[in-house]
Amino acid sequence: MDDAIVFTLNGKQVRYAGSATARLLDVLREDYRLTGVKCGCREGECGACSVILDGRLANSCMVAMGRVDGGTVTTIEGYRETARFKALDEAYASVAAVQCGYCIPGMVLASECILAKNPHPSEAEIRVGISGNLCRCTGYNAIVKAIGIAAKEGEGLW
Amino acid sequence: MVNGYAPISLREALELMAAHKLTPYAGGTDLMIEEKREDSFLFLHKIPELKQVSDDGEYIRFGAACTFTELLEHSLTPALLKEALSRIAAPAIRDEGTIGGNIANGSAKADSALIFFVADAQLKLAGAGGERLLPIKDFYLGRKRLDRRPDELLVEVLLPKKWLGSYYYQKIGARKALAISRLSFAGLLTIEDGKIAHCATAFGAVSDVIIRRADIDAMLIGKTPAEGKAAKAAYLAAFNEAIIPIRGRVSAEYRKTVCLNLLGDFLERFGI
Ligand SMILES: Cc1cc2nc3c(=O)[nH]c(=O)nc-3n(C[C@H](O)[C@H](O)[C@H](O)COP(=O)(O)OP(=O)(O)OC[C@H]3O[C@@H](n4cnc5c(N)ncnc54)[C@H](O)[C@@H]3O)c2cc1C
Ligand code: FES
Ligand code: FES
Numbered sequence: 001m002d003d004a005i006v007f008t009l010n011g012k013q014v015r016y017a018g019s020a021t022a023r024l025l026d027v028l029r030e031d032y033r034l035t036g037v038k039c040g041c042r043e044g045e046c047g048a049c050s051v052i053l054d055g056r057l058a059n060s061c062m063v064a065m066g067r068v069d070g071g072t073v074t075t076i077e078g079y080r081e082t083a084r085f086k087a088l089d090e091a092y093a094s095v096a097a098v099q100c101g102y103c104i105p106g107m108v109l110a111s112e113c114i115l116a117k118n119p120h121p122s123e124a125e126i127r128v129g130i131s132g133n134l135c136r137c138t139g140y141n142a143i144v145k146a147i148g149i150a151a152k153e154g155e156g157l158w
Numbered sequence: 159m160v161n162g163y164a165p166i167s168l169r170e171a172l173e174l175m176a177a178h179k180l181t182p183y184a185g186g187t188d189l190m191i192e193e194k195r196e197d198s199f200l201f202l203h204k205i206p207e208l209k210q211v212s213d214d215g216e217y218i219r220f221g222a223a224c225t226f227t228e229l230l231e232h233s234l235t236p237a238l239l240k241e242a243l244s245r246i247a248a249p250a251i252r253d254e255g256t257i258g259g260n261i262a263n264g265s266a267k268a269d270s271a272l273i274f275f276v277a278d279a280q281l282k283l284a285g286a287g288g289e290r291l292l293p294i295k296d297f298y299l300g301r302k303r304l305d306r307r308p309d310e311l312l313v314e315v316l317l318p319k320k321w322l323g324s325y326y327y328q329k330i331g332a333r334k335a336l337a338i339s340r341l342s343f344a345g346l347l348t349i350e351d352g353k354i355a356h357c358a359t360a361f362g363a364v365s366d367v368i369i370r371r372a373d374i375d376a377m378l379i380g381k382t383p384a385e386g387k388a389a390k391a392a393y394l395a396a397f398n399e400a401i402i403p404i405r406g407r408v409s410a411e412y413r414k415t416v417c418l419n420l421l422g423d424f425l426e427r428f429g430i
Contacts (some may be wrong), residue, residue: 005159017374020162021195021263026318042186044251056227056253063254064183113249132248 007068010078020066036076047133050106058114076105087154097146099137119158162199168207176286185316188263204317217316222258267363275361276344285310301366321356326424345424386430392400
């Protein structure tokens with residue numbers, strides 16, 4: 001038990017020397033100060049802690065650090081730098097899909113995973129894609145609309 | 159790494175399991191719920207042998223660390239299994255959660271395990287003493303008690319292909335995306351040359367272990383649908399005896415009634 005856990009975090013290779021059983025959510029917030037990753041439940045139920053792990057959506061509260069060894073983690077802080085984020089950001093703003101904002105980092109990463117898999121999703125597919133991301137404010141309709149708009153306006157990005 | 163190992167082959171993993179007291183970690187979606195994590199983890203995500211899917215003619219063989227999403231996207235995954243997998247939780251849980259973890263967690267609520275029960279799947283376990291194959295039913299000894307030695311890993315699930323085509327599946331949950339199933343039922347029934355060639359049923363989340371009673375299902379096998387209809391009352395009565403529900407979030411009587419209704423509906427769908 002010697003080597004550190006090595007992974008790519010928002011495009012940069014990092015070494016984590018702490019416990020392999022620590023929660024990715026806690027490590028991202030406390031060790032890497034990535035506080036865009038929110039904690040809503042610690043039980044895999046709300047999606048506020050969503051990150052993209054090896055190209056797929058994951059609840060970081062449900063992931064132990066050893067699992068990310070050799071892998072790639074993207075949080076909202078890394079994703080913000082992309083053109084795709086810009087398309088989603090504008091789409092969310094255009095329909096006022098953001099209220100308190102607590103769910104939004106996770107929701108945006110879920111949106112990315114929907115569009116990365118299927119650049120032209122149906123409304124039903126969008127709803128399935130965000131079904132693990134709870135929002136206590138908006139009632140989801142504006143968010144679903146925003147993802148549809150991003151798919152159209154961001155044509156070619158995904 | 160501290161408090162964990164991430165081996166890159168099955169051989170290395172089995173050596174580590176034999177040498178240390180380790181908890182296998184597949185997707186973590188059951189393990190990470192528990193606040194206290196005293197054991198060190200053996201991470202399975204880098205072991206290629208546990209990620210393979212193949213068809214050997216008789217069985218579809220699924221590596222234990224295949225995630226639900228991977229199997230939903232795989233062309234060899236049969237429709238019944240896909241239907242059950244697509245109803246599990248939400249995308250982020252399906253992306254990490256594995257069939258091996260679903261089975262080895264030992265819960266009667268496990269949705270993929272239900273399908274492996276109704277299909278009489280075999281499990282391949284490997285440990286310091288070598289490999290062994292056992293029917294999934296024999297792996298479950300009781301509530302959260304499994305026939306797994308501390309040095310053993312679940313390696314593969316062997317799903318018999320023969321009777322999977324003609325099926326019935328129902329999951330009755332609380333909230334759609336999140337609920338761990340409150341109740342689930344799967345049935346296989348094939349009629350060949352005017353006779354019931356195969357009948358298999360499994361009930362999830364109703365008892366300590368998924369209920370699979372091949373002896374009762376055998377009451378219908380070999381009969382014509384008309385003879386099956388005549389035997390239906392006795393068949394339902396036998397399951398009424400066999401299903402001993404646990405008290406859970408939904409009352410025991412309710413669970414049992416729903417089970418028997420689903421069983422009746424299953425037979426009706428096949429004209430019995
Ligand atoms: C929000 C939420 C919703 C959920 N909804 C559902 C649902 O609808 N249906 C459902 O069935 N489940 C559901 N679950 C439970 C869970 O996601 C599944 O049981 C999943 O299959 C567990 O797999 P895992 O790989 O994450 O297991 P882990 O948590 O990694 O492991 C579970 C157990 O199995 C052991 N284990 C894992 N792999 C092996 C192996 N190869 N050999 C030996 N032992 C092993 C571990 O040591 C541990 O004891 C839900 C969980 C959450 C958090
Ligand atoms: S904090 Fe991880 S899903 Fe709610
Ligand atoms: S905007 Fe408040 S939780 Fe979604």
